[in-house]
Amino acid sequence: CVCVCVVISIMLACMAVEYLQKFYNLPKKPSGRIRRSGPSFTSKVKDMQSFFGLNATGVLDSETLEVMRSPRCGVPDVEEYSNAQGTRWNKNIITYRYLLYTRDLPRSTVDFLLETAFRVWARASSLTFVRMHSHNADIMVEFVTSDHGDLYPFDGPRGTLAHAFGPGLGVGGDTHFDDDERWTTGKTGFNLHVVAAHEFGHALGLKHSRNPESLMYPTYKSSRGASLLASEDVANINTLYSKLL
Ligand SMILES: [Zn+2]
Ligand SMILES: [Zn+2]
Known part of the structure; x- marks a missing residue:
């Protein structure tokens, strides 16, 4: 009708x-x-x-x-001109801290999936990641739902899965996962390791890529190569941090 x-x-x-x-x-x-x-x-x-x-x-x-x-990352595909965050960290030792966990997985599993997501970038670059258990870290990681204190509320299941702020003071580098998603270790639900590695790319200063093979492609893909990174991603992180030291 x-x-x-x-x-x-x-x-x-x-x-x-x-x-x-x-x-x-x-x-x-x-x-x-x-x-x-x-x-x-x-x-x-x-x-x-x-x-x-x-x-x-x-x-x-x-x-x-x-x-x-399609389920995707919450970071825009085009620049937000109002975003005055820097483009990279001016150091190669970057700290992180977990504040709020998901109940979908045991804490030790979450720790493992996030550590290995940091390791994806550490292996490809000159960056080192150090976990903090107190005080402020560069990258504060949280699982949250709907309105959670920034200007980008999550939207319940599917849609936006996570977002991260580019390098900078305060909220810069912080990475939020939508806890209305079902976080998993495998190919059902959403694979936390894959999504985290993508978001940490933003926390380090990378933008979305148009190349579907890139880890920085905006929509979610559960099936990726073991290393996650495409050659483009390795080149981009090294270009971004090449002038350090
Ligand atoms: Zn993204
Ligand atoms: Zn947020």
């Missing part, structure tokens, strides 16, 4: 608007009204399509909607 189709297409357009506001800097209209045919909406759809290697038509086709529905 026509009415059902209209309702469904409005729902999809709302989802698309929300996605583009979160990840592609689509401006929020102060009135709260959605203009889904305006030039800025269409150009943001095109930006998103070209990021993911789709046909940049500006039309919400089924392929585009499928990508928008």
Whole structure:
């Protein structure tokens, strides 16, 4: 029936608007009204399509909607100009600390999955990671849900899985996991090791990649090579930290 189709297409357009506001800097209209045919909406759809290697038509086709529905990282795919964080740490020994754990897995398992996620980057670079049990660390790791004290509330199961702030003081480097997800060690639910290694890439200053082989690709993939990193990731972390020392 026509009415059902209209309702469904409005729902999809709302989802698309929300996605583009979160990840592609689509401006929020102060009135709260959605203009889904305006030039800025269409150009943001095109930006998103070209990021993911789709046909940049500006039309919400089924392929585009499928990508928008895929579980992913909460960090935007385009720069946020208001974000004045630095681009890297000016040191090669970086500290981290776990504040809040998930109940999905034993603590020792969480520790192991996160340690090995740090090790992915340590092996590829000149960086060393040191765990702290008290005081402030550069990278504070927490499992939290919905509103959790920054400007980026989580959204319940699926959708946004985690996010991390780029290097800097205060919140810089901090990494948050959405505890409404089911965190696992394997291929069901969401693999904590894979998601953590991606997020720690942001905490070190890396941005999203358009290359689906890169660990820094924005959408979640459970199946990755044992080393997780593509050659692009190794090159990027070394370029970023090459001028240290
Ligand atoms: Zn990300
Ligand atoms: Zn957060």
